Every structure is written in C-alpha cells, then in structure tokens.
Amino acid sequence: MPQGDYIDLHQKRHGRRLDYEERKRKKEARAVHKRSKQAQNSIGIKGKMIAKKNYAEKAQMKKTLKMHEESSSRRKVDEDVQEGAVPAYLLDRENTSRAKVLSNTIKQKRKEKAGKWEVPLPKVRPVAEDEMFRVIRSGKRKTKQWKRMVTKATFVGPGFTRKPPKYERFIRPSGLRFTKAHVTHPELRCTFCLEIIGIKKNPNGPMYTSLGVMTRGTIIEVNVSELGLVTPAGKVVWGKYAQVTNNPENDGCINAVLLV
Amino acid sequence: METSQAGMGNTVMCLLTDPEGTNLGSAMYIPQTAGPLQLTQLVNRFLNNEEMLPYSFYVSDEELLVPVGTYLEKNNVSVEKVLTIVYQQQAVFRIRPVNRCSQTIAGHAEAVLCVSFSPDGKQLASGSGDTTVRLWDLNTETPLFTCKGHRNWVLSIAWSPDGKHLVSGSKSGEICCWNPKKGELDGNPLTGHKKWITGISWEPVHLSSPCRRFVTSSKDGDARIWDVTLKKTLICLSGHTLAVTCVKWGGDGIIYTGSQDCTIKMWETTQGKLIRELKGHGHWVNSLALSTEYVLRTGAFDHTGRQYPPNEEMKKALERYNQTKGDSPERLVSGSDDFTMFLWEPSVSKQPKKRLTGHQQLVNHVYFSPDGKWIASASFDISVRLWNGVTGQFVTAFRGHVGPVYQVSWSADSRLLLSGSKDSTLKIWEIRTKTLKQDLPGHADEVFAVDWSPDGEKVVSGGKDKVLKLWKG
Numbered sequence: 153m154p155q156g157d158y159i160d161l162h163q164k165r166h167g168r169r170l171d172y173e174e175r176k177r178k179k180e181a182r183a184v185h186k187r188s189k190q191a192q193n194s195i196g197i198k199g200k201m202i203a204k205k206n207y208a209e210k211a212q213m214k215k216t217l218k219m220h221e222e223s224s225s226r227r228k229v230d231e232d233v234q235e236g237a238v239p240a241y242l243l244d245r246e247n248t249s250r251a252k253v254l255s256n257t258i259k260q261k262r263k264e265k266a267g268k269w270e271v272p273l274p275k276v277r278p279v280a281e282d283e284m285f286r287v288i289r290s291g292k293r294k295t296k297q298w299k300r301m302v303t304k305a306t307f308v309g310p311g312f313t314r315k316p317p318k319y320e321r322f323i324r325p326s327g328l329r330f331t332k333a334h335v336t337h338p339e340l341r342c343t344f345c346l347e348i349i350g351i352k353k354n355p356n357g358p359m360y361t362s363l364g365v366m367t368r369g370t371i372i373e374v375n376v377s378e379l380g381l382v383t384p385a386g387k388v389v390w391g392k393y394a395q396v397t398n399n400p401e402n403d404g405c406i407n408a409v410l411l412v
Numbered sequence: 413m414e415t416s417q418a419g420m421g422n423t424v425m426c427l428l429t430d431p432e433g434t435n436l437g438s439a440m441y442i443p444q445t446a447g448p449l450q451l452t453q454l455v456n457r458f459l460n461n462e463e464m465l466p467y468s469f470y471v472s473d474e475e476l477l478v479p480v481g482t483y484l485e486k487n488n489v490s491v492e493k494v495l496t497i498v499y500q501q502q503a504v505f506r507i508r509p510v511n512r513c514s515q516t517i518a519g520h521a522e523a524v525l526c527v528s529f530s531p532d533g534k535q536l537a538s539g540s541g542d543t544t545v546r547l548w549d550l551n552t553e554t555p556l557f558t559c560k561g562h563r564n565w566v567l568s569i570a571w572s573p574d575g576k577h578l579v580s581g582s583k584s585g586e587i588c589c590w591n592p593k594k595g596e597l598d599g600n601p602l603t604g605h606k607k608w609i610t611g612i613s614w615e616p617v618h619l620s621s622p623c624r625r626f627v628t629s630s631k632d633g634d635a636r637i638w639d640v641t642l643k644k645t646l647i648c649l650s651g652h653t654l655a656v657t658c659v660k661w662g663g664d665g666i667i668y669t670g671s672q673d674c675t676i677k678m679w680e681t682t683q684g685k686l687i688r689e690l691k692g693h694g695h696w697v698n699s700l701a702l703s704t705e706y707v708l709r710t711g712a713f714d715h716t717g718r719q720y721p722p723n724e725e726m727k728k729a730l731e732r733y734n735q736t737k738g739d740s741p742e743r744l745v746s747g748s749d750d751f752t753m754f755l756w757e758p759s760v761s762k763q764p765k766k767r768l769t770g771h772q773q774l775v776n777h778v779y780f781s782p783d784g785k786w787i788a789s790a791s792f793d794i795s796v797r798l799w800n801g802v803t804g805q806f807v808t809a810f811r812g813h814v815g816p817v818y819q820v821s822w823s824a825d826s827r828l829l830l831s832g833s834k835d836s837t838l839k840i841w842e843i844r845t846k847t848l849k850q851d852l853p854g855h856a857d858e859v860f861a862v863d864w865s866p867d868g869e870k871v872v873s874g875g876k877d878k879v880l881k882l883w884k885g
Contacts, residue, residue, distance in 0.1 A: 233543055240609075243567075386852075
C-alpha cells in the first residue's frame, strides 16, 4: 500500500490526535508570519519570484476591495460639460459633419492679389514631353510623325468636339478622359466624388493646361454645390479649387485635396 | 370697351362667405372692376365694423389680388355661375420685414441653443452650451444678466405668458426658475427628471392667472407638471415608452405630448390621466404645434403693447384666445421623422384629419401662424413648406436654403415667415407673394434658434458661432 494510504488507514481506524484542531488553528495563524519571514529572507531568483507573486496578489486584492466599496455607497455621478453643444432636436441624431462656411473672401482676395496660393503640393516632379506624349505615325508610308497622343489623364469639358481627324495634332483618347474627381476636405477628412468644371493650371506648362491634361499637382476646379457651402455674404459657393494628389494615369481615378 | 357693354356684361354674381362657410348676406351683383379694396369696403359695411379692418379674399383657394373681371377672364369662369368669394380677416397691424443685422452680441462661451422673447417683447433670454442663461437688454442691445445655476447645457427656455417668470431646462434634467428683473435664480434647481429636458410649456393665462404651472418633457419618457411657486412636481405624466420630444399645453386645458415611440398622448391636467392616444406616425414625432399656440404664448399682450393688472389679464387673454380660435375646435399638427405631418382635431376625433406629405426628409419643426390660417414646416430636405392651416392643403414650398432648415418663426401679423438653417443663413418669406422677401446672411456657423419678437420689431438668432444676432427693419 502507498505511504499516504497507511496514514489514511490509521486515521480512519483510530481518528486524529486530540489536539489536532488546536494545532491546526495555531499553525495556520503562524503561517502568515512564516510567509512574511520567507518573503523577507529569500534571496536570488527565488526571492524575486515570491515578490512577483505577492505583488500580483496585492494588486488583485486592492481591485476587489475597491469594487466592493463602490457598490456600498451611492454617489451622484458628476457629468462633465462636453464640447460641441447641440440643441435638443439634434441630440439623438448622429449628424455626419459636413463642410461648413469656411472660405473667408477677404483672405482669398488678399491671396489672389499677392499671386501666391498655399497648395498642399508646392513642388512636383516635372513631366518630360516624351513621357507625356506618344508619337503617332501617320501617312501612307507611316513616315509622318507630327501627331501626338496624350498618355496622361485629361479633362475635355461637356461641349467638346474633336477637330477633323486629318488635322488634329494632339489626340486625347476617350479612355483617359475623366469627368469626376474624388476630392478630400483637408480639415473634415471626408471625401466626396465631385464633378470637374475645368483645369486651372498644370505646373508643367501652359500648353498642358490648355490641353486639359491632369497630372500630379494640377489645380482643377470642382463643383461643390452638394456640400452646401455659403459665403459670409450669403452667396452659395458652387465652385472651388482642388489639387490633384495622385498619378491618375496609373490609378484610373483622380484624387484631389480641396484648397480652402 | 367696358363702358360699351352696359348692364349684364359689367357685373358678376358673387357670394361672400367666411372661412367657416357662413354666408355674408345673399348673392349680389358686383361690378367686374371691383378689386380687393372695394370688396374690403363691402365686407366692412356688411359686418358693420366700426373701423376699416383689412381682409384678404380667396376664390377656390387662390388669392384674389386683381379686379374680379380680370380674374374671370384669366380663369375662364362663366359669368352665369355664382362666384363664391371667401374673405379672411388679416391682422390690423403690419409688421415691417427685418433686413439688417443691428447688432452681433457676443457673450456666450459656447453655442447658443435656444432663444426666446418675453410675451410683451421687451425682454430677451438665451440658453447656451456653456450652462448659462443670459438676459439681454433690447434698448441698448447689450448683455444684461448672466444667470448661472445649471450644471450642463441649457436646452430649452420658456417665459410665462405674463412675462414674470423664466424657466429653463438643461441636459442634466434639472429645471431652474429665474427672476427676469434681477437675473437671479429663484430658489433651487428643480430635480425630478432623470435625463435631459426636451421641452417646456406654460399653462395659458386664461385658464389660471397668475401663471403658476408649467409642464416639461424629458428624454426619460415622462412629462411633469410643476408649480413655480411651490417649487415641486405636482403630477408626473408617465406613459410614453421612449423619449418625449415635445410638449404643449393647449388652450382647453389639455396637455399634448409627442414622443419617439411614434404616438401623441393627450392628458388632462387635474389628475394627470391619459385622455387619448393619437397614433398614426411611422417614426419619431419631432414637433407639435397648436393653432392657438401664439395667442397662448403671448397671453394678454397684443400688438398695442398695453399692460393689464392681474385680474384683467385673464379676461383679456380669454378674449384674445376666443377670437383666434373662432368657432372651430383647436387643431394640432405634428411633424415626424417619417417625412410626413398629421393635422388632428384632437377634441373631436382620434383619427387624423389629414396627412400632409411632400417633404423628402424628416420634418424638424412645425409652427402654426398666429392667426391659425397657415402651417409652416421646416425640414432637413432644405425646404420650408406652407400648408393651409384649416384644411391641411399644401400651398407652396419655399426653396432657397442650401442646408437643413432647423427652425421657423412667424411675424405677429402672419404675413412673414422666418427660417433659420444649418447653412448659417436666415431667410424671410412673404406669404402673400409666396416668395423670398429677404435673405439674412451673416452667421459664421449653423443657426440653431430663431425668434421673432411679439411686437414685431426685432428678430433674434443664435447658433453654433456663439454670438446672438439682432436684426431690425
């Protein structure tokens, strides 16, 4: 029989010592002191492990005590006064924050007079002509090389009609023509898909501006009537400038940031 | 040409009736050159009015602005039939439209959430997100008192109809009573509601003078009737399962509450029992309006600006109430998130009288004109719609705003309508021509609250840009 079984067998037959409960009680009372002495006198890795265990237990005990304390006393919760006060009829509604009155016409006029615009992308990599245009050979023997096809995204406008094919020098393929741009509002961080009204300036040169080519850094004018912006004078703003931030010929879409 | 056709060609048979249908005299021959002016004289003569009161005339719901003959030619109405002309009395006084901002008063530290003129139009109070209620001096257009006492945003504010008490409710559910003359808190804030206060309405002066009781509605689903002198809740009207969005104390002593649980409940005020429940809406009820609301709000004060001693106040208020109400029962209109409004006659039937459809977004605010003839509704679909106040027929849509319209307010003569919107502009619309009369830009941000003073002199607007703007004619 295993050793513990002999002990159990004896206990079943003869019972425990007469002072068993007393001794047990006193031993348990001393255990606290023993534990503390052990924790204080252990050194090395053993001491660290004991300290770590004791700390975890202490933290847990503190938490439970705090929890019990909370439920026993009832206190009125002090509500903080929050920012962004709205009237009662807007309180239960989640309103998507839309663009508000932002353009300050005086500031804009001053900027225009100075001739300088603060744009998000002040410098862009210049695009070379051979990257922008591809030479198209024409003629009976395909020797004439005066035609060019634009390889970047373009905007032509609603009333556009091609010149007679025999005479057109610059071909703007319809697959690369875009009418809408994804415009992001820099402060509100939300993006809208807005119609393009026109190309204001292409940094690579006035020829590209007149052709309507949109590369990275081009300033375009977009239709913002769906944002519901109003100037301080009370007029409705329906066109605003935005700057193209991606390479549309690579992505297939035009991403721009609104200039406010 | 007209003189050559003598006799029959020159006159037309007309019958003048009042809006409720009773005929004024019998059918008579009226010359075709008669226009609104001549008809006014006729009506005044028939009614034996001592002074010439102004009237407007309608033939089959269209206003008659030109001589009768021209109208007949334009509409090809046969001369042999009797033409029914409905006459409606217009307000004796005429309010000038406001067109300029006389003052931009800063003072609040956070957005202005509610503004209200006192019933006599002499005092102005505004509540804001900075937890204060401010009283403003209208003569100098400067701040008068700053009333501190609330712990959270002040969401609604209401003057008693005799102008002696001001009560405001906040986001933490407490109500503060203020003494408007000194700008001090009257007693302690009244607690009882557990969530924010959505609306406050006073008991009309003609039911009890001086004004003591008012009812408040809250997000926690009950409405409570309070006594301002005892400073405690008298009755708690619970029954709604969701937030109560608006409450109105009607002129016949019934309290109407509209709630997010899509119902409107009618309560009687002695014991707080539910009388009726008006069901019909498909979504939250946002706003309620009574046809006599303006008269109940202004009490005994009218356009003459006379003050009355307390015992006469009740009589005068009752007189004004009966005059506006007429013989027909009080009407109630409710605007909801389901894009429609219902016109009810609550004392007559549980079923709505008419469903007013047409808005393409939720209806935020509905308001009867002071004479009860028109209903204006402001909606998030950027339009303001005008409806006939008696039949509920759609009249016209006012378009011009570019953002959701938050609140509307009428001028005291019911000829002009003011609307404030999220696009930071206020617009004044003329009812006679049904067009935009004046555009009032100038706010830097959304306009949350507008009010037209009962004496018609000033308009106040407040919004997210924390300033109060006073507009004058």
